[in-house]
Amino acid sequence: MTMAQKEKSPNKLIHESSPYLLQHAYNPVDWYPWGEEALQKAKQEDKPILVSIGYAACHWCHVMAHQSFENEKIARVMNEHFVCIKVDREERPDVDAIHMDALQAIGMQGGWPLNVFLNPDAKPFYGGTYFTPQQWVNLLLNIAEAYRKDRQELDRSAEQFVQHLNQSELKRFGLSQSRTGVSEEEFEELYKNLARQFDKKHGGFGSAPKFVMPANLLFLLRYYAHTENPAALQHLNHTLHEMAYGGIYDQIGGGFARYSVDAKWLVPHFEKMLYDNGQLISLYAEAYLLTKEPLYKDVVYETIAFAERELMSEEGGFYSSLDADSEGVEGKFYTFTRQELQDLFEAEEPILSKYYHATTTGNFEHGQNILHRRISDAHFAKENELELEVLEEMVKTWKEKLMEVRSQRVRPGLDDKILCSWNAIMLKGLADAYYTFGNKHFLHLTVRHADFILRHFKQGEGLLHTYKNGKASVNGFLEDYALLIGALIRVYEITFDEKYLQEAKKLTDYTLANFFDEQEQLFYFTDQNAEKLVARKKELLDNVIPSSNSVMATNLYLLGLYFDEEHYQQLADAMLAQVKELVVKEPGHMGNWASLYYDRLQPTAEVAIVGHQAPEMRSELSSFYIPNMLLAGTENRSDLPLLKDRSAIDGKTTVYVCYNKTCQLPVHTAAEALEQLQNGNSGNQKFPAL
The missing domain is CATH 3.40.30.10 (Glutaredoxin)
Structure with a gap:
């Protein structure tokens, strides 16, 4: 005060x-x-x-x-x-x-x-x-x-x-349930409609202001996995590089700002939101699986380090955001004048300023510079006749010194409330990072964070939305349930601890009892037991955060496979059918729905691993990019439908690769399982119509 x-x-x-x-x-x-x-x-x-x-x-x-x-x-x-x-x-x-x-x-x-x-x-x-x-x-x-x-x-x-x-969202968008199923032709039309929005010069979609839209970029990854269309991968890589090199990414401390005010990703609106960074960890981790691009790994590691350093509470939750302003000036915490850089680095300043494109007049307000890059370290080293290892060591030293200087400045304001939905996004980001890189610290963070969320946000069978000072409050919204269920499914895949999958199912059943509209086959945003407002809305459009209905539809599809719950899968298909016309015509607003459309084009690979080396086998399989795959595993035995009555044959860890309830011969090595994954589903076998 x-x-x-x-x-x-x-x-x-x-x-x-x-x-x-x-x-x-x-x-x-x-x-x-x-x-x-x-x-x-x-x-x-x-x-x-x-x-x-x-x-x-x-x-x-x-x-x-x-x-x-x-x-x-x-x-x-x-x-x-x-x-x-x-x-x-x-x-x-x-x-x-x-x-x-x-x-x-x-x-x-x-x-x-x-x-x-x-x-x-x-x-x-x-x-x-x-x-x-x-x-x-x-x-x-x-x-x-x-x-x-x-x-x-x-x-x-x-x-x-x-x-x-109170008008139905389906009526507002002129939607009526389609029963024509999914098709390759429609999928291609979907992509072409999204591609019309590509900014081919600077990456991303549309013009300024430019938001990162992770759901749309994740769809491009899945679309490429299905079609191997080089234009999709080229645009994805171009966008991820431009974002990582731009001012929207904190070149010194890691982490992304909320959006860029220009088309070039140079000038950010400097606020840093938990939900952006959680999703971008997932996006860059998944992109690394496909491309093995070292820059993407650096972004994941640096962004997690930022979140852990500046947004993580002592209890293991993550705060909501950092303000754009400090001392009443936007971006003051993050920017430097050329004179400041000269005073700090003296003889090294010219090469540093060239690397980060800092000028005497500045590229931002009042002579300030937003530090950014335009090319890879390898390219910069070659241009400036430096050994790559020498440049990398210099950059590391520059970052440490600039971080020390920033630590002496007045920090941007911190919004220290902890939101269930946004923490679920970060939880999935951490789990995805471990899935890709196998870093034990990421696993530790994931498990600690999952247990924090379940401990503090669960109330009876339901969830609360916000937590601060040891107290959770406000009835949970569909986004809390949907995003947490999705994250818990991923936590199960990296731990094979069934408590997370069982918790996901319990929360799903709660949403079906308290959020679901049987007539429209979609979920309301609010619990039927919550405060009654003048309208009870449904969230359909994917935005900077995927819509809660698209996330729930995906959850139902995956849990239907894990628990052999045909009802779940029927609901997922019905939900997609309700909005399919909009997904195809306006994919820029339906990116997460589009990824579910991809999932339904052909059977999902159901991979069950049984035996004492199940975690190691999972690690081997998850180092390859197989997006339409779910993993189940146990070191002994399990009553989970995907694992029930399956055993380690001859005492050897055994992998069962199945598609649409039809399994291939059990195998004992990751190489054999990968061969089955690559050859067992040629792409000709399609799911039946929705």
């Missing part, structure tokens, strides 16, 4: 745990958290509600807070005319989704800060994003006057918006 805050009285946010809400606890605005108290106050006083939504690492949220919410005069206007509610979108994604949808229904561009006006029944009628102080005051006064004079009209608008919010 600052001295200035001590002189002020806190508002209702002072009792919250969210760092974003606590940032506003000493505003002169009479903020309330989202909840019954604020909603009842609006009804009792017959006042409209202002819901202002943001998150701790949001730059423009901070700007508007400083300009308007910390302003006494503006706060008086807000307090006089409105019941004011602050929402952390990461803590309450359900509230955020409804009001973002309402804003877009008004015809406005979405984003944060998100400011939406509601009537006392919590039904939205108007909104916007960032406003300058004068714009904000004018809007407040206009809304207040309209509420007094045209209340009925505003209520009518609110009713129309609520009808829109």
Whole structure:
């Protein structure tokens, strides 16, 4: 608490745990958290509600807070005319989704800060994003006057918006269930539609601002695995290199920023989010399996080191994000002037500045340089007549020294709430890293993290969403269940500890009982036992995080194979069939669905390993890129359907390779199993129609 805050009285946010809400606890605005108290106050006083939504690492949220919410005069206007509610979108994604949808229904561009006006029944009628102080005051006064004079009209608008919010997502996108199955022709059309969005010059998709979109890039890996189309692999490699060389990647400390404001990946929006980095660990690890590109391994190792160093709690969970700003300046923590580099490195500075493209005038604001690369170390060493080993040692020393300098600077703000869904993403990233590289430290981190999540977020049969200061709260959302189930499946594959797979099945059964809509064959985002909002939404589109429905469909497919649950697989197929038309036409918004489409083109390889060397055999098999494969194993015996009644023949560790409940002859070496995996499914045998 600052001295200035001590002189002020806190508002209702002072009792919250969210760092974003606590940032506003000493505003002169009479903020309330989202909840019954604020909603009842609006009804009792017959006042409209202002819901202002943001998150701790949001730059423009901070700007508007400083300009308007910390302003006494503006706060008086807000307090006089409105019941004011602050929402952390990461803590309450359900509230955020409804009001973002309402804003877009008004015809406005979405984003944060998100400011939406509601009537006392919590039904939205108007909104916007960032406003300058004068714009904000004018809007407040206009809304207040309209509420007094045209209340009925505003209520009518609110009713129309609520009808829109409750419209079926399938109807909104004009979707009807397709029963035509999956096909090679459709799969190729899907790829061509995605390829139209390629930025062939700089990598990625579209133009600025440019987000990393891991689900789309993972699909390119699977598409290449199926078709060996060189254009797909070329674009994937180009994108991964450009991102790893660009300013969006922290060249000194590892880890990725949220997005690039330009098309070249040079100037990032400097906030670092846990969910981006977890997914990018998975992406670069999987890409390494296919390409064996050393750069991808470096990115995985450095990004895990960043997350462990700067986002990991003492208990073993991961915090949500690092702010873009420090000392009120975006990127100040990460950038250097040429003079600073000269003072630090003296005779070595010219080669360092050439390596990181630092200039006297700077490539960012106020003469600052965003350190970035454009070519490989081998290429740079050759261009500058250096031995590669010498350059690598120099770079290592440069990074250590620059990290030491950065450690003396004021750090960006840390959002130290721990979210179940985002931690599940990081859990899968760690498990994928171990799957690819076999690093024992990654295995230790994975197991510790999995046990942390299950210990702190499980409540009865269900999950809670957020954890801080020893306490978990907020009913879990579908994203919490879906992402954790997917991660636990992967943790099972690298440990063969069945408790993780059994936990995944229990959570799946809970979602089917409490989230599933039998009529539309899709999952709601919220638990039927959770707070009732004006709409109950379903999440279909894959974005920077895959949609919870696409993740659940994939989970159901995989668990259906593990547990021989035909019902699970039927549901997965029905879910894909519901959205298949959109997957093919708009794959840029359906990347994770597209990967499930790939899974269904031909039977998944079911590999069961039995015997005392099962972990070693798994390690050998997982060093090859076989994306449409699931692994099961036991050193003794198991009642898991994939392992039941299977044994180590003649006391030797035995591998059973099966496709669609048909198994090939058991073998005893990884080489033999790989030959069966390569030859046993020629690609001609397809799954039946959905």
